[in-house]
Structure formats: C-alpha cells, structure tokens
Amino acid sequence: MGSLEEFRQLGEGEIARLIAGLRRILATDSLLVEQEDLVPYECDGLTAYRQLPLLVALPTTEDQVVAVLKLCHELRVPVVARGAGTGLSGGATPVRHGVVLSLAKFMRILDIDPVARTARVQPGVRNLAISEAVAPYALYYAPDPSSQIACTIGGNVAENSGGVHCLKYGLTVHNVLRVRVALIDGTVVEIGSEGLDSPGYDLLALMIGSEGMLGVVLEATVKLTPKPQVAKVVMASFDDMTKAGNAVAAIIAAGIIPAGLEMMDKPATRAVEDFVHAGYDLDAEAILLAESDGTPEEVEEEIAAMKAVLEGAGARELRVSQSEAERLKFWAGRKAAFPAVGRITPDYLCMDGTIPRKHLAHVLIRIAELARQYDLRCANVFHAGDGNLHPLIMFDANKPGELERATEFGSRILELSVDVGGTITGEHGVGIEKVGQMCVQFSPEELDAFHALKAAFDPQGLLNPGKAVPTPRRCSEYRLTGSAGHGEGRAA
Amino acid sequence: MSDISAQLIERIRAASSPLCIRGAGSKDFYGNAPQGEVLDTRGHTGIVAYEPTELFVTARGGTQLAEIEAALAAQGQYLPFEPPRFAPDSTIGGVVAAGLSGPRRASAGSVRDYVLGVRLVDGAARELVFGGQVMKNVAGYDVSRLIAGSLGTLGLILDVSLKVLPRPAAEATLRFELKQAAALDKLNRWAGQPLPIVASAWDAGVLTLRLAGARAAVEAAQQKLGADGTVDAGAFWDELRDQRTTFFAGDAPLWRLSVPSVAPVIDLPGATLIEWGGAQRWLRTDAPATTVRAAAAAVGGSAALYRAPAELKAAAGAFAPLPEPLAALQRRLKAAFDPRGILNPGRLYKEI
Numbered sequence: 001m002g003s004l005e006e007f008r009q010l011g012e013g014e015i016a017r018l019i020a021g022l023r024r025i026l027a028t029d030s031l032l033v034e035q036e037d038l039v040p041y042e043c044d045g046l047t048a049y050r051q052l053p054l055l056v057a058l059p060t061t062e063d064q065v066v067a068v069l070k071l072c073h074e075l076r077v078p079v080v081a082r083g084a085g086t087g088l089s090g091g092a093t094p095v096r097h098g099v100v101l102s103l104a105k106f107m108r109i110l111d112i113d114p115v116a117r118t119a120r121v122q123p124g125v126r127n128l129a130i131s132e133a134v135a136p137y138a139l140y141y142a143p144d145p146s147s148q149i150a151c152t153i154g155g156n157v158a159e160n161s162g163g164v165h166c167l168k169y170g171l172t173v174h175n176v177l178r179v180r181v182a183l184i185d186g187t188v189v190e191i192g193s194e195g196l197d198s199p200g201y202d203l204l205a206l207m208i209g210s211e212g213m214l215g216v217v218l219e220a221t222v223k224l225t226p227k228p229q230v231a232k233v234v235m236a237s238f239d240d241m242t243k244a245g246n247a248v249a250a251i252i253a254a255g256i257i258p259a260g261l262e263m264m265d266k267p268a269t270r271a272v273e274d275f276v277h278a279g280y281d282l283d284a285e286a287i288l289l290a291e292s293d294g295t296p297e298e299v300e301e302e303i304a305a306m307k308a309v310l311e312g313a314g315a316r317e318l319r320v321s322q323s324e325a326e327r328l329k330f331w332a333g334r335k336a337a338f339p340a341v342g343r344i345t346p347d348y349l350c351m352d353g354t355i356p357r358k359h360l361a362h363v364l365i366r367i368a369e370l371a372r373q374y375d376l377r378c379a380n381v382f383h384a385g386d387g388n389l390h391p392l393i394m395f396d397a398n399k400p401g402e403l404e405r406a407t408e409f410g411s412r413i414l415e416l417s418v419d420v421g422g423t424i425t426g427e428h429g430v431g432i433e434k435v436g437q438m439c440v441q442f443s444p445e446e447l448d449a450f451h452a453l454k455a456a457f458d459p460q461g462l463l464n465p466g467k468a469v470p471t472p473r474r475c476s477e478y479r480l481t482g483s484a485g486h487g488e489g490r491a492a
Numbered sequence: 493m494s495d496i497s498a499q500l501i502e503r504i505r506a507a508s509s510p511l512c513i514r515g516a517g518s519k520d521f522y523g524n525a526p527q528g529e530v531l532d533t534r535g536h537t538g539i540v541a542y543e544p545t546e547l548f549v550t551a552r553g554g555t556q557l558a559e560i561e562a563a564l565a566a567q568g569q570y571l572p573f574e575p576p577r578f579a580p581d582s583t584i585g586g587v588v589a590a591g592l593s594g595p596r597r598a599s600a601g602s603v604r605d606y607v608l609g610v611r612l613v614d615g616a617a618r619e620l621v622f623g624g625q626v627m628k629n630v631a632g633y634d635v636s637r638l639i640a641g642s643l644g645t646l647g648l649i650l651d652v653s654l655k656v657l658p659r660p661a662a663e664a665t666l667r668f669e670l671k672q673a674a675a676l677d678k679l680n681r682w683a684g685q686p687l688p689i690v691a692s693a694w695d696a697g698v699l700t701l702r703l704a705g706a707r708a709a710v711e712a713a714q715q716k717l718g719a720d721g722t723v724d725a726g727a728f729w730d731e732l733r734d735q736r737t738t739f740f741a742g743d744a745p746l747w748r749l750s751v752p753s754v755a756p757v758i759d760l761p762g763a764t765l766i767e768w769g770g771a772q773r774w775l776r777t778d779a780p781a782t783t784v785r786a787a788a789a790a791v792g793g794s795a796a797l798y799r800a801p802a803e804l805k806a807a808a809g810a811f812a813p814l815p816e817p818l819a820a821l822q823r824r825l826k827a828a829f830d831p832r833g834i835l836n837p838g839r840l841y842k843e844i
Binding site for chain 2: 113117118138167170188226277295298301421443447449
C-alpha cells in the first residue's frame with residue numbers, strides 16, 4: 001500500500017481560509033467538516049484502509065465543482081474525487097489534509113438519443129440506471145461491473161471498469177464517446193466527441209482509467225448497444241483445473257467469442273452454492289459458464305458449437321439454460337461470488353491480476369501453495385474469457401497479523417501475475433492497494449513517464465495524490481521490504 | 493526477422509535535429525508534411541509472438557501489415573479494425589501511428605481499441621513499455637492507446653501488441669438504392685437493432701451493407717432487411733478499405749469528416765461517400781477549409797484535410813484546430829515524451 005502522507009500538511013490559517021472559501025461556494029449542507037459526518041467517507045470498497053479527510057464537499061452544480069477546484073488549486077489543497085465509493089483498490093481513499101469532492105449529487109441523465117444510441121449523463125449516475133433508463137428503446141449500456149447497481153459512471157471512467165461481458169463488448173474505454181472534464185485549475189475541457197474520432201492525441205483513452213488523477217468528470221456521453229434478443233448459458237463442470245483452462249482456449253480456437261466466459265474454483269463454488277442454491281456441481285474442481293447472446297438462430301448455433309467443444313475438452317457435466325429464469329440462476333452464483341465469500345469469512349481481500357489464460361492452471365496451483373504458506377484460505381473467480389483473475393483471500397482482521405499476511409499473500413499473487421506476462425490490475429485499478437506492485441511491473445523510466453504525463457494535467461500533483469503511480473522513494477522501500485508501508489491508513 | 497532496436501534508440505539519442513520516423517512511407521500524404529531526417533524502421537521486423545487462443549499478436553514496428561494479416565488468416569483470425577493498405581509493404585508501426593481504421597470501424601472499433609501494449613522509444617531515447625498482451629489491464633495511464641494516431645510525435649513504436657479476433661463464420665453484402673438522407677436515416681435505425689451489420693457505404697445513390705457473424709444470424713438479417721438477395725461484392729470491401737474505389741480517384745481535395753452518425757446531410761459542393769453508419773463522411777470539395785471545418789463543427793464533429801495539394805495543406809493544416817485548453821494539454825504531453833521536439837515535429841499540429 002502507498003502512503004497518503006507524502007503531501008504537505010496544511011497550517012491552521014490555511015484550513016480556515018479553505019473552509020471560509022468553501023462556505024462561500026457551497027450551501028451549508030453541502031460542506032461536511034464534523035468528524036461524525038466525515039466517517040462515511042473514510043474509505044471506499046477497500047475497507048481495510050481508512051483515513052478521515054479534512055472535509056467533504058458535495059457540490060450540486062458544475063459551477064460549484066469548478067469553484068471548489070479553483071480554490072483548492074489556489075490554496076494547494078489535495079482533492080480526491082469520489083462517486084459511490086464502491087472501488088476496490090482505494091482509489092477514493094481520502095487524503096488527511098485534503099478535500100473529498102463527492103459527485104454523488106450529480107444524478108441526472110441529461111439526454112437520451114435512441115437513434116444515435118447515446119446517453120449523456122452526469123457523473124453520479126449509477127451504471128445500471130443508464131441501462132434501466134434506455135431499456136424502453138431496447139438498448140443498454142454494455143459494461144457491467146459487479147457493483148453496477150451502485151457504482152457511478154464517473155467512477156467507471158476513472159477506473160476503466162469492466163465486467164463479465166468485456167471480451168465481446170469491451171471495457172469502459174470502448175463504450176464512452178466523450179467526457180466533459182474539469183482540470184485541477186478549474187478549466188473545463190470536452191474530450192472526445194459524438195463522432196467516432198477526434199483530432200489530436202487520444203486524450204479520451206488517457207482520461208479513462210486515470211483513477212481521478214488527471215481531471216474530474218463532469219459529464220459523460222456513453223455509447224448504447226442494442227439489447228440482444230436472447231441469451232443462453234452453458235454450465236460445464238470439470239474435475240481438473242487444467243482441463244477447464246484448456247476448454248476456454250478450445251472455445252476461442254473454435255472461433256467463438258462468447259458474450260461471457262466465467263470460471264469458479266471449488267472453494268468459490270461451495271461458498272456461492274450455500275448462498276444462492278444455483279445447483280452447481282460441488283465436487284467439480286472448476287465450473288465454467290459460457291454465455292451466447294444475439295438472435296435466436298445465432299444463439300442456437302453458438303450454444304451447440306460450445307457444447308461440442310466443452311464435451312471434447314472433457315467436461316464431466318453440461319447443462320444449458322432452458323429459460324431466462326434458469327440462465328439468471330446459473331449466473332446468480334457467479335455474480336454473488338464476493339458477498340458469498342463475505343459470508344464465510346470476517347474479511348477478505350479481492351485481488352485483480354490479469355494473466356495469459358494458458359498459465360491459469362500454473363497460477364492456481366501456485367496460489368494454493370501460497371495459501372498453505374500464509375495459512376489463509378483463498379477462493380478464485382475468473383473472467384476466463386479475458387484472463388482477469390479475482391482470488392479472494394479470506395482473513396480475520398481481528399486476529400493479530402492476519403491482515404498483514406493477507407496483504408503479503410496478495411502481493412505475491414500480483415507479482416506472480418506479472419511474472420507470467422500479465423498485469424497487477426485488470427479492472428479494479430491501482431489506487432493505494434497496488435501502488436507498491438507498480439514498481440514490479442514498471443521500470444523507473446516508465447514511472448517517470450507517468451509522472452511527467454500527470455504533470456502535464458496537474459503540475460502540482462493535487463488530484464488524488466499518492467495513488468496509482470509510486471514515487472521512486474516508495475519503490476526503493478518496496479524493493480527492500482516487499483511492502484510499501486501503509487502511511488497512516490489503519491486496519492479496520 | 494531482425495531486431496535493430498538498439499540502432500533505432502541510438503539514432504534518437506544522438507539526434508540533434510528533427511527526425512522523420514518512417515516505415516514504407518505509404519502514409520506520407522497523411523497529416524502535415526513530413527520533415528526532418530528519415531529514420532527508417534523497415535529493418536526492425538518480425539512477429540515476436542502470436543497466440544491465437546490468447547487473441548493477441550505482438551510484432552516489431554517495421555513488420556509488414558501483409559505478413560501479420562497472412563499469419564492471422566492462416567489461423568482464421570484477423571484485425572477487425574481493417575487498417576487501409578496503401579502499399580504492399582505498409583508497416584504495422586505506421587498503421588498504429590496513423591490510427592486509421594477501415595470499413596468495420598463503427599461496429600468493430602478502431603486501431604486504438606485493439607492496442608493492448610507498446611514498446612516505444614520516446615524523444616529522450618528512453619525505451620518504455622506500456623500495457624501488455626492481455627485484454628484487461630488498468631495498471632498506469634493508458635499510454636499505449638494514446639500512441640495510436642499520434643503520428644510518431646511521442647515515440648517510435650518498437651513493437652506493438654494487438655488484440656485479434658476470429659473471422660466471422662459468414663458474410664453477405666446487400667445493396668439498396670437510396671438518397672443520402674434516407675440512407676442516413678436507415679443506417680441509424682438499423683444500428684439500434686440487434687443486426688449483424690459490420691460495415692456500410694453510401695456512394696452516388698447506392699447504399700452497400702456488409703453483414704457478418706454466425707451463419708444463421710446473417711441469413712435472418714438478410715430477410716429482415718428486406719433485400720431480395722445478396723450481391724456479389726467482389727473486391728468492393730477491399731477496395732473501399734484500401735481507398736481504391738473511384739470515389740478516391742482524382743485530384744480534388746479530399747476531406748474526412750468525423751461526425752455524429754445522426755448528423756444530417758452536410759450541404760457542401762462536391763461528392764460525398766458515407767461510411768461507419770453515418771459517422772464518417774468523405775468529401776471531395778473545393779470549398780474553403782474554413783467552410784468545411786465550420787460545417788463539421790456545426791454538427792458536433794471535425795474535419796481533417798486528408799489528401800490535398802501541399803500548399804493547401806500547409807495553409808489550412810491537416811487537422812481541425814483545437815480549443816486552447818486542449819491544445820495546451822497536447823503541447824505539454826508532447827513535451828513530456830519528446831522534450832527536445834525532435835520526433836516528427838509538426839506532423840500532427842505545427843506546435844507538436
């Protein structure tokens with residue numbers, strides 16, 4: 001984890017000026033300064049690390065956002081933008097001497113154009129709310145992170161969120177056409193366009209996944225996709241993880257790009273079956289869910305093809321959903337994997353490495369060895385189609401040393417992901433959680449380039465400081481100790 | 493297969509005046525005029541890795557696009573963004589640097605959508621790797637996608653990893669006689685339905701559609717779209733992709749307008765070719781640059797002067813001018829990667 005304390009401390013006079021300035025900009029109930037009001041903002045979905053901010057600003061208009069940024073820029077106060085706070089890497093963890101800028105009140109869908117297949121929305125609009133609003137036009141917003149019921153589009157842009165349908169429908173970066181962004185000095189820029197291409201450097205690609213470090217999203221125009229007429233899923237169980245991994249490769253080798261291709265190992269399957277009773281094969285080493293969507297004809301053709309491939313790959317049991325209700329039941333467990341694991345352990349850490357699929361069996365065997373070494377349980381859910389692996393490390397933060405062991409276990413998994421040619425984060429972002437492992441994945445020159453790029457947008461480093469890109473000092477520490485220290489964050 | 497990365501890095505390190513990074517030179521016409529001493533990438537070649545079941549290919553920047561496409565075709569895969577092949581020896585580095593996509597772009601995505609990672613040498617002669625070979629990767633800023641379309645102004649592409657996909661099982665081409673406004677209307681309405689339309693072209697009163705996907709889906713769509721039957725497209729889509737159709741012949745200035753697909757007919761003198769479901773409008777016109785650019789901006793798009801006599805390009809600039817705050821960001825990005833301003837200066841904009 002990275003320290004959030006590298007930024008300078010504010011003097012009392014500066015704090016007073018900041019609060020006085022913010023009071024002039026914001027309505028009384030839009031500025032939180034009392035500790036009891038700040039507590040709900042002390043962490044995001046990475047609950048193991050908490051930090052109270054100096055204050056929380058909850059503007060309701062774009063002019064207020066701009067004014068808050070200008071004031072913070074002038075006073076050199078760090079700003080951490082925040083949506084629903086569902087992020088899992090600590091991207092929205094506050095900075096002690098900084099402002100949390102909540103975009104939660106920007107909940108309006110500004111415009112839906114069913115013919116152009118676009119929706120223009122404010123940053124605090126929930127991911128799922130977009131699909132719900134455009135459902136009457138038989139359209140939807142494709143990226144579906146598992147937090148989609150709560151997470152906001154502003155946060156999705158910051159994290160380049162994925163979901164279970166990325167292989168076919170892409171990530172946030174493939175589904176956002178334009179963002180309106182406020183830079184730290186209050187300048188508002190339009191990036192991208194409703195046309196498909198924009199002149200100059202592709203700043204939209206940079207902005208998406210920049211973890212709130214380059215600008216604050218004020219508005220996003222997203223691409224809408226026609227809803228497939230039908231979807232069906234094949235559920236296959238395997239008595240061997242290697243066979244399951246090979247089955248995934250075989251589906252792709254057969255020229256099929258499934259709408260969803262997900263895998264769970266035995267511990268994960270058992271945890272979710274107890275929770276949702278989906279009828280999973282509890283003796284299987286791996287369960288594979290392969291979804292096809294499209295026209296009825298297309299789905300029949302693809303399901304038949306996938307069944308044949310899975311049989312050939314040695315699946316011990318195959319079931320095809322016979323109704324929409326059954327399809328949802330098959331998915332229920334996969335979608336509920338995180339809460340299901342949450343029921344069987346006081347705490348868990350969700351890792352997010354991506355690996356080349358061919359290394360799946362090797363990586364899972366190594367994870368099992370590490371679990372024994374660290375004396376902790378681990379369940380694995382896997383976006384098999386795109387190689388994104390979510391090991392869920394179970395621990396009890398109240399037992400001395402368990403959080404530290406879990407964190408170290410997680411670090412080893414991420415390093416393993418890099419070793420096999422993958423990455424430390426597929427869709428959750430670096431945040432504070434993986435800032436140390438950035439030193440494993442990137443050279444000092446590459447990290448320098450990231451810092452220079454950041455400075456092109458935010459020369460004083462005020463937006464979300466201490467996240468995503470480690471300083472050289474932090475990397476030296478990480479290399480020495482295998483951990484980058486936790487700053488003043490504390491375990492829950 | 494040959495690795496001359498050390499030489500390329502050394503050339504950049506030693507350079508004291510502008511370099512013109514160049515592969516086959518098949519896109520010398522694109523952007524503003526190339527300037528500087530040529531740094532030829534054609535000696536840096538080879539497919540470094542291709543794993544069909546992992547859906548990626550990694551190739552050195554000087555590798556010929558044709559070689560990569562042949563390797564993919566042998567495994568039933570392809571580059572869905574269909575970059576134009578202006579010459580038989582076009583290089584993959586040039587494809588990525590130019591960022592030009594072909595007929596399937598509206599449905600399949602653009603060059604940048606398929607870039608998974610790059611290894612580049614920046615203007616300070618640093619060898620830098622961003623992204624990788626996996627589909628999902630959010631570690632660090634997405635510099636590899638930024639490189640797509642940057643016309644060599646941020647770095648020389650040593651190698652690039654691209655996502656690849658299986659070729660669709662079936663394809664069909666349909667033709668309709670339609671006026672421009674009616675064609676635009678139909679294209680947008682069809683795009684809102686779950687139909688396997690992967691490419692479209694409207695030219696001189698004829699709308700040509702390409703369907704692709706599962707056999708059953710293509711057949712069902714043909715019936716639904718009410719076409720009497722399919723036409724033999726022959727080389728039509730290849731010629732369109734490579735910009736060799738009759739529309740592209742001739743000397744009148746050629747503009748590429750990127751606009752919302754629902755933008756109405758753009759009323760300027762000259763011939764129009766529409767692609768990408770309405771989102772790309774090619775225009776052959778002698779209308780003044782300011783008029784063309786204003787017309788594109790009025791509908792929320794932008795206009796690039798694609799092919800034109802040198803004097804006209806020099807006067808109008810290849811790409812639409814940017815609002816100052818965006819231009820300032822671009823200048824600072826350029827300075828971050830090429831502080832000495834020696835890589836393809838002026839190719840994208842005068843000041844970068």
